[in-house]
Amino acid sequence: MISFLTNMTKRCLICDKGSLMGGGYSNRTRATKFNPTGARRRYPNLQWTKTNSGFRIRACTRCIKANKQLAI
Numbered sequence: 001m002i003s004f005l006t007n008m009t010k011r012c013l014i015c016d017k018g019s020l021m022g023g024g025y026s027n028r029t030r031a032t033k034f035n036p037t038g039a040r041r042r043y044p045n046l047q048w049t050k051t052n053s054g055f056r057i058r059a060c061t062r063c064i065k066a067n068k069q070l071a072i
Contacts (some may be wrong), residue, residue: 010043010044010046011044011046012044012046012058012059012060012063013057013058013059013072014057014059014060014063014068014069014072015060015062015063015068017044017060017062018044019041019042019043019044020041020042021039021040021041021042022039022040022041022042023039023040023042024038024039044060045060045061046058046059046060046061047059047060047061047064049064049069050069051069051070051072052070052072053072055072057069057072
């Protein structure tokens with residue numbers, strides 16, 4: 001069962017999409033004159049939405065666009 005009230009993480013309750021690490025550089029780029037920055041964490045676009053049962057959940061915009069929150 002999905003816990004509606006305790007989900008405050010940066011993760012979609014429907015598709016379980018979470019954060020990803022991105023923007024890493026190869027070792028060759030690190031050895032050049034450029035100033036490489038480290039990897040950056042990218043978060044999903046989560047929005048508050050209501051379900052048919054009246055609960056408010058945080059879902060990603062892809063699930064909201066597909067109306068998957070209405071199936072909960």
